[in-house]
Amino acid sequence: MDLTIHTCVLPHVDPDASVAFYRDVLEFEVRQDVGHGRMRWITVGPVGQPDTSILLAPPTADPGLTEEERATIAEMMAKGTYGWILLATPDLDGVFERVQGRDAEVVQEPTDQPYGVRDCAFRDPAGNMVRIQQRR
Numbered sequence: 001m002d003l004t005i006h007t008c009v010l011p012h013v014d015p016d017a018s019v020a021f022y023r024d025v026l027e028f029e030v031r032q033d034v035g036h037g038r039m040r041w042i043t044v045g046p047v048g049q050p051d052t053s054i055l056l057a058p059p060t061a062d063p064g065l066t067e068e069e070r071a072t073i074a075e076m077m078a079k080g081t082y083g084w085i086l087l088a089t090p091d092l093d094g095v096f097e098r099v100q101g102r103d104a105e106v107v108q109e110p111t112d113q114p115y116g117v118r119d120c121a122f123r124d125p126a127g128n129m130v131r132i133q134q135r136r
Contacts, residue, residue, distance in 0.1 A: 005052060007043070010083045010128050011059030011073070015040040017125035018056045025102045026087075026130075028054070054085065059126075077127045080107075084129035092134035096120045099132075110134075 012018040015038060022028045022044040031053060032043040038058060045053040059077065060070045076082035089095045096110050099122060107121035107129065119133040 007053040007055050008085065009055045009057055010085060010124070010126070011077060012040075012042070012056040012126045013038070013059070013077065014125055015042055015056065018042065019044070021104070021124045022054070022056070025099055025104050056126075080123055080127040080129055082127065084131065087130065087132045088135045089132055090135050092118055092120060092132060095132055 015033075019030060019033070019042055023030055027047065028044040029047050030042065030044055031050075032041075034041045039061060040056075040058070042056040043053050044056065059073050059082070065073075073082060092110050100106055105123040107123055108119070110118060110120045112118050117133045117136075119131055121129055121131045124130055
């Protein structure tokens with residue numbers, strides 16, 4: 001099979017705050033912004049990588065969700081346990097300094113992990129965990 005990762009999905013609760021984080025803090029480009037109000041589907045991605053995207057989507061837009069499921073999603077997002085993504089860079093310390101300098105919520109400073117990677121972590125405005133690992 002010839003498969004590539006095209007788009008992954010992360011939830012948002014405040015589309016404008018999410019755009020600001022991914023565009024202004026992580027320096028991703030906004031590729032598409034569809035909808036209005038809180039019901040917006042926003043595609044962002046790293047500059048120079050047009051075939052890889054993140055879709056920021058309203059987490060409870062699916063009409064098939066029950067109220068209990070919507071409450072569970074909201075609770076998990078508030079705790080930061082609903083969505084997460086791993087990014088990679090050749091310069092973890094440099095990226096950490098730039099992202100931290102833009103008032104992103106730091107979860108973990110750059111750390112050598114016992115499983116062989118060096119990484120750090122931030123939360124986006126929706127509570128999603130954004131882990132950044134150093135490529136070797």
